[in-house]
Amino acid sequence: MVDAAAIDRPLRDFNPWPAVIVVCLVCLAVLFLAPTLGVLLSSVKTTRDIAFGELWTIPDTLFLGNFGEVIANPAVHRYILNTILVTVPATAASIALGVFAGYVFSKLPFRGSDVLFLILVSGMFFPPQVILIPLFRLFNTMGLIDTLWPIIIVHTALGIPICTLLMRNFFATVPNALREAAILEGANEWQVLMRVALPLSLPAIAVLATLQFTWIWNDFLWPLIFTNSDEKRTIMIGIVNLKGQYSVAWGVQGALSLIASIPTLIVFLFFQRYFIKGMTMGAVKG
Amino acid sequence: MKGVRAGSRSPIFCGARRMEQSNRFWRTVLLAAPVAVFTVFVIWPLLSSFHYSFTNWNGFNREFDYVGFSNYAKIVTDKLFLNAAINTVIWMVAAILLPTLLGLGLALLIDSRVPGGTMFKSIFYLPICLSAVVVGQIWVWIYQPDWGLLNTVIGLVSGEEFRYPWLAKPDTALGSVIIAWAWQQTGLSMVIYLAGLTSIPEDLIEVCEIEGATAWQRIRMLIIPLLTPATVVVIALSVINSLKGFDILYIMTGGGPFHSSDTLAMHMYNESFKKYLMGYGSAISVVLFLIALTIIRIYFRQLRRVDEIYG
């Protein structure tokens, strides 16, 4: 629709702009892809090749030994399992809480609900370092340090702002008349939420699921603070830890990075639309 | 009171009152969990940070002493804090300029409806879904002195071997990390700008065509001003994210060499979890909080102003 935004439409005369733009974009795309390609390339090369400066060339043969090494490492299994054990419940819990809160803010507002909403949502903007030390002390007292619980709990709590914001905005688009009709039919609020509002808001939940999943999976800070034994590490900490073990085995490091990124890459490939929507929705409405 | 009594006689008012009771019940039920979790694990720690910033807690003992404002006094004299603060400002300025300008440029290029727009969009956006750890690792390799991509390319262009340790030199460490960071953040600015571009009404563009605006006039006089709401968001996100900037620094330089790439977040981590000066760390985090608060207030004020014009 806005095709005229940056170039004049070709009106009989030859218009060089589209070609120039494509060339620019291709150059930039190569620049932007190069780092990612580096990881891909490293993962299929032997350490020896890389040390001889062969990392950035296209290989003749695929060396799969790095992947074999990573997959055979039991520590990696544990890291991935831990990450799943954190990501799935924290994603689900934060979305559930966001659905509850968002529903109230959009369909059952009360005096002061705007202020409460603003407080919840502003949590999105603060650097996590601000709550680091008290949380550390809290979980220390509870004896939960070096378990997965603090990570799950903190991600759930820190997910509430974005989930509440998006769900409130989405529920706002569900007509009030639907809720009122259901209530006249004798449904209670819980039934309205579960049977009317929630089925309609699946797209918003998909957006949140992709966002939360990616953030929590990729997180580094909280597992770094709350865990210290190798048994409880998540994959992102694991990559850093294994650096010592594979100090110059760059190929293995590359393979490990790739494997650690597969879940988020899959989410990106299949749910890109939701992902982008969530980013822009959260941002623009923030 | 009178109203209530009158109401209880009328069936309609009675229903409305029961409705209000039911609403209050469900409000409480639904809000209980989110508000409780948020209060206990976000708001309470936030307030506690203020509390701990007046103590000398070391992270292990249960006990601690109150030390008054001495942690804050230390901030004023701490050269490393000043260093970290300056780096944070550099980081912030770069984090505003690079992704914003690059993202705007990319969005304008992609929005010109060239073939493969969606593919380009995905390519520029891809880094967002990678973790800071992976991004850090990728860029460590790019800056690797012996076989890193950067030195290899410079070597190829100049014709002689080039082996500069980008991340190990105080002069280039921070800048190198900032570029890695910008590489990841640009996609985010780009999609926000793209969303902003689609919200520009097409007839405004058509007016430009009828009135004979050149492509550059159109961008300068129409598109960039109309993207102001998007720009406010992009800049705010850049600032906020740059305050959080920690993971990628931790991976790439750890704040070194010689604290040359320390930021406030990094400094706070080091003081608290390396030196176990939790009281001092809390004081730093309080400063971080106040900075963030100021920025958020500016942001909301701008947002409201922009809203009045563009609504």
Place this chain on the structure above:
Amino acid sequence: MADLRLENVSKRFGDVQVINGVDFAAKHGEFVVFVGPSGCGKSTLLRLITGLEETGGGRIFIGGADVTGMKPSKRGVAMVFQSYALFPHMTVEDNIGFGLRLAKLPKEEIGRRVAEAARILQIEDLLERKPRQLSGGQRQRVAIGRSIIRDPKVFLFDEPLSNLDAALRVQMRLEIARLHKRLGATMIYVTHDQTEAMTLADRIVVINRGRIEQVGSPIDLYDHPANRFVSGFIGSPAMNFIDVNEHGPENCTSLGAGSASIELDGCQVAGATAIGIRPEHLELAGPEEGDFPATVEIIEKLGAESLVYLQFDGSDLPLTMRTSPEHPLCAGETVHVRFNKDRIHFFDRDGKILNRP
């Protein structure tokens, strides 16, 4: 000399032929209204004239020059958009002077011409405001101001009044008419509202399915429609249509009305399959003079006149009649209605009008 001439202009979007070989010429200073139902292609035709859409075939001449394939800005046209298309971040002054600023005219000249346009449109005291602070009618004036300042050869209006409320629409309609008189410029105006077309136009172009159905002055179209489509589209309330029975008596038009029929003696046109009669050409009559009896269904009292919706007995044929409000009618009453036989339009099988012998 024609300020605007279209020669066999056509356009298709994918498989859909939206404009189908349109030929038309507007004289200098003429106010031409393109009217038709939504989706008929009238807006597309306007966009072809501006150059916002590329023509699929044919040629477009503006001021004698062939502008087909020319950039919109080179064609010497100005357009007022339905949404006004004002720049939200610019003041009224900057909005009006936008084109002149693009052309890098000296500041004093821009100021002078903006002031002149603002005076014509009586928006001098709004120049510092932003579009958000203006009412719909004021925005409309600013949009018009932006177009008159360029002194174009042809003004184009794309449904400019449809975002205004009814009262304001009537007022702006008058102002546009006044503006046309004052500027004496060629104006092309697109609307789906036949009242707007009737009141504003020197000539109306009725468009349907990408083709011109008829071109003519408002009264011409009203009194002498070329076909059933134009007859039904122009005039409000719409013309009544009744099918003609195939095997009627000699020298008589037999109208089908369910089980019964209406015989109109001494009035017949060969080949007619339907007739049309405007509401004001039906009149109440005594039982003897009436052509048919009918039941009054609803009466709309408009003050100066009344619209009577009739149900012909024994059928669901709806008829509208315009009467003076003095007639004391009430719903459910049976009345006798007479056709003004001179004003009956006869249509053939294809909807074309048939001349009376």
